[in-house]
Amino acid sequence: MKPSARSPRDISAASTQQVHQGDCHVTNDKDVAFSTVLGSCVAACIRDKLTGVGGMNHFLLGVQSDSSRDRYGESARYGAYAMEELIxxxxxxxxxxRDQLEIKVFGGGNINQKMDDVGAKNAAFVRGFLSAEGYKAAAEDLGGTYARRVVFQPVLGKVFVKHLDSSINDTLIKEEISKANKPVVEHDDIELF
Known part of the structure; x- marks a missing residue:
């Protein structure tokens, strides 16, 4: 299922907030849009069709390795946590x-064919997660060999996806590897339960 093509002009009137790896932003403000750039990472755009409340997350990997889980704990950089947090x-x-949630998923590109296809694993993870939780994606743009810019206006449910030139892939690869190796910083003012 491919999202319908939308013009950037449809979203340009909105205030755009960047969603980085590990972020999860939610709003009910019709003038707010969320934007992210994805390589092998995945972002979910979820909205409540009744209220217009919606948000976007951005995760680096579907699941943590056992060693990183022991060292860093759960984190929104990983799919299960990021999806649960956003939902x-x-x-x-x-x-x-739950039946009013509209879910759209993006990313999971194989932007470095010389490495293991992390993007395919991320795409498989998000599809499996949604199926296991009883959800079905209303739209998806997963896989391929390119990066994407995704802009989501939650209240209206509009999504704009632009497939990016492969020249951006090297920068994204370096950024994703750097962030994957960075330890998770816990904040004293956040309580997880």
Whole structure:
């Protein structure tokens, strides 16, 4: 399922907030859009169709290795945590009705064919996660050999996806590897339960 093509002009009137690896942002403000650039990473765009509350996450890997889990704990850089966080935030701020969630997923590109296809694993993870939780993606643009810029206007449910020139891939690869090797920093003012 490919998202419908949208013009950047449809979203340009909105205030755009960047969503980086490990981020999860939710809003009900019609003038806010979320934007991210994905290589092998995956972003989910989820909205409550009744209330217009919606958000975007961005995760680096579907699951943590056992050694990183022991060292760093759970993190929004990883799919299971990131998906649960986004779904719960949208449900809590929206109608609370799971059947009203509209889910669209993007990314999972194989932007470095010389390395293991992390993007395919991320795409398989998000599809498997949604299926296991009883959800079905309303739209997806996963896989391929290119990076993507994704802009999502949650209240309206509009998504703009641009496939990026392969020249950006080297920069994204370096950034993703750097962030994957960086330890998770816990903040004292955040309580996970």
């Amino acid at each position: 719960n935030k949208v449900l809590n701020q929206g109608s609370g009705q």
